[in-house]
Amino acid sequence: MTPKVRAKKIDAILKKRYPGASCSLDHRTPFELLVATILSAQCTDARVNMVTPGLFQRWPDAKALAGARLADVEEAVRSTGFYKNKAKALVSMSADLVARHGGQVPDTMEELTALAGVGRKTANVILGNVFGKPDGIVVDTHVGRLARRWGLTVNDDPVKVEADLGPLLPRAEWTGFSHRAILFGRELCQAKRPVCGRCPLCESLCPWSDKQSYL
DNA sequence: ATCCCGAGGG
DNA sequence: CCCTCTGGAT
Numbered sequence: 001m002t003p004k005v006r007a008k009k010i011d012a013i014l015k016k017r018y019p020g021a022s023c024s025l026d027h028r029t030p031f032e033l034l035v036a037t038i039l040s041a042q043c044t045d046a047r048v049n050m051v052t053p054g055l056f057q058r059w060p061d062a063k064a065l066a067g068a069r070l071a072d073v074e075e076a077v078r079s080t081g082f083y084k085n086k087a088k089a090l091v092s093m094s095a096d097l098v099a100r101h102g103g104q105v106p107d108t109m110e111e112l113t114a115l116a117g118v119g120r121k122t123a124n125v126i127l128g129n130v131f132g133k134p135d136g137i138v139v140d141t142h143v144g145r146l147a148r149r150w151g152l153t154v155n156d157d158p159v160k161v162e163a164d165l166g167p168l169l170p171r172a173e174w175t176g177f178s179h180r181a182i183l184f185g186r187e188l189c190q191a192k193r194p195v196c197g198r199c200p201l202c203e204s205l206c207p208w209s210d211k212q213s214y215l
Numbered sequence: 216a217t218c219c220c221g222a223g224g225g
Numbered sequence: 226c227c228c229t230c231t232g233g234a235t
Contacts, residue, residue: 040230041222042219042220044233044234046219047232047233081232083231085221085223086231119223120221131220140221179220182220202221212220
């Protein structure tokens with residue numbers, strides 16, 4: 001079975017298991033999703049969703065956040081970790097939006113990654129979920145780990161993983177695939193103790209075995 | 216002790 | 226390529 005066929009079979013099973021999987025970062029606008037995604041670095045989305053309501057109430061848009069005091073933003077996002085970096089990124093990213101895009105979130109990879117604190121992962125979240133035109137599959141820690149266990153990549157670098165995965169699935173599935181993979185990575189294929197005994201991919205579709213966790 | 220929807224700098 | 230940034234949950 002070619003990797004492409006296997007990837008499609010895997011995604012079909014995930015699709016049946018998580019129909020309608022969508023973005024788990026709470027947001028009402030593109031700007032809110034951009035902020036939430038920046039905050040999601042090395043942090044659970046549940047934690048992000050705890051801090052964003054207060055954040056958006058106080059600073060509802062790019063203009064407001066661009067004018068915020070850095071110390072206030074640091075305090076507001078502290079529990080998400082990396083809080084100094086994130087606060088600085090949020091304020092200068094907002095200033096970038098105001099200065100270069102009239103306060104609106106741009107719709108190209110080039111413009112998005114030029115924003116402070118926005119890399120390919122965050123940009124693909126926006127391009128896929130807001131504009132429906134992703135440049136690539138969103139590769140976070142879950143997607144990278146699962147792709148390696150599934151034998152669909154041998155790379156650790158998320159950019160290389162993205163390049164390896166993209167050609168395996170139709171572009172229309174990229175965004176949904178990331179959402180499904182994230183749910184699956186949380187529920188069964190966890191970093192520490194993957195529950196291979198209850199995994200629907202275990203026979204034939206996944207070369208990984210839980211025994212390898214101890215090798 | 217390890218992991219969580221990473222990005223920037225050296 | 227490497228390193229650093231960081232709190233909360235398990």
